[in-house]
Amino acid sequence: HIFAIGSNDEAARLSGINLPVVRTMAYTLGSTFAAIAGVLYAARVNSGNPTAGGGYEGNAVVATVLGGTSMAGGHGSISAAVIGAILMTLLQNGFNLMNVNTNYQMILTGVILIISVIVDRIRREKAMS
Structure with missing residues (x-):
């Protein structure tokens, strides 16, 4: 239902999806998981810092793209996003174990994102032809 609402509100409403309920549940679940995290x-x-999670947004995008969600739009799946998050975590842990400088980690993460987008684009072009 979330994909339907994200694609076209009016079509989702006309197909019988209760938009306010689905939106409320999506925001509630997202907020709950963010609070747990x-x-x-x-x-x-061992401390609370309001800026402690800053910088993780890029990793979340890379994890999602690694999981197979296209940057050009389209659909993804929860299981693929989880697999992408696991891959991203393994990469980050590998970088830390190899004592890779934080700046280089960010560069490598960006390179991984660029490669993932290029692979997705090539895959889409092959599917179109």
């Missing part, structure tokens, strides 16, 4: 992070570092 915040509590787990604060427990891990």
Whole structure:
């Protein structure tokens, strides 16, 4: 239902989807999981800092793209996004174990994103022909 609402509000409404309920549930679940992540992070570092999660947005985008969600639009899946998050976590842990400088980690993450987008574009072009 979320894909339907995101694609076309009016078509989703006409197909019988209760837009306010689905939107409320989506925001509630997203907020709940964000709160759980915040509590787990604060427990891990033994303190609370409102800017502690800054910079993770890029990793979330890379994880989603690694999971197969196209940057050009279209559909993704939760399981693919989870697989992408696991891959991104493995990459980050590998960078840390190899003592890669944080600046180089960000560069490598950007390169991975660019490669993922190029691979997705090539895959889309092959599917079109």
